[in-house]
Amino acid sequence: MKVLEQNSVTQIIQDSLDKSMSYAEYRNLVTYLVETEATSGAEHTKALINYTMLNDRRMKRWDKTIKVSEEVIDKMQEQDREVTWLVLTESWCGDAAHVMPVMNKLAGLSSKINFKVVLRDDNQDLMNEFLTNGSQSIPKLIAIDKETDAVLYTYGPRPSIATKMVEDYKEEHGVLTPKFKEDLQRWYNKDKGQTAIKDLIKLIQEN
Numbered sequence: 136m137k138v139l140e141q142n143s144v145t146q147i148i149q150d151s152l153d154k155s156m157s158y159a160e161y162r163n164l165v166t167y168l169v170e171t172e173a174t175s176g177a178e179h180t181k182a183l184i185n186y187t188m189l190n191d192r193r194m195k196r197w198d199k200t201i202k203v204s205e206e207v208i209d210k211m212q213e214q215d216r217e218v219t220w221l222v223l224t225e226s227w228c229g230d231a232a233h234v235m236p237v238m239n240k241l242a243g244l245s246s247k248i249n250f251k252v253v254l255r256d257d258n259q260d261l262m263n264e265f266l267t268n269g270s271q272s273i274p275k276l277i278a279i280d281k282e283t284d285a286v287l288y289t290y291g292p293r294p295s296i297a298t299k300m301v302e303d304y305k306e307e308h309g310v311l312t313p314k315f316k317e318d319l320q321r322w323y324n325k326d327k328g329q330t331a332i333k334d335l336i337k338l339i340q341e342n
Contacts, residue, residue: 190232
């Protein structure tokens with residue numbers, strides 16, 4: 136039964152990979168959506184269109200400003216396993232706008248990592264295989280061994296510190312308030328992608 140389940144997941148992953156795009160193509164898509172006052176995903180509300188516009192600006196900034204240490208560069212270049220990083224996202228997702236530029240920066244430091252992007256709402260079978268606490272949370276990175284097709288690890292939707300912030304706030308208050316979301320954005324801006332870098336390096340080294 137487990138073999139059948141694995142074969143099914145492998146096929147779902149392959150189906151999504153067949154229609155995936157590069158990070159550069161994804162960035163071009165988001166810019167096009169902004170120019171046409173649109174958004175990706177199943178819903179097309181004014182709020183989501185505005186979030187897409189905001190996220191395009193965020194990603195432009197992070198693409199230019201994320202810094203990595205020499206130690207991180209060395210660790211990424213030591214990567215010897217060929218891996219595909221397949222990321223589920225949508226243009227309106229605030230967490231994705233902060234985290235995906237980090238993923239792309241690290242992937243670009245290794246010739247062994249192929250970074251591919253798919254849209255969540257167009258890949259529901261894949262999303263439902265990689266839920267976070269039962270939720271279709273994005274961004275979600277799935278690391279796939281190119282030789283065996285095995286899923287090595289997953290990451291997302293938030294860096295470890297941000298995840299704890301969200302969990303602690305939900306435990307105390309039940310729901311995330313607009314004020315908390317503003318605080319979370321401030322944390323992202325102050326952190327400058329460094330927690331996500333540490334998290335991903337740890338996952339790579341453990342796998």
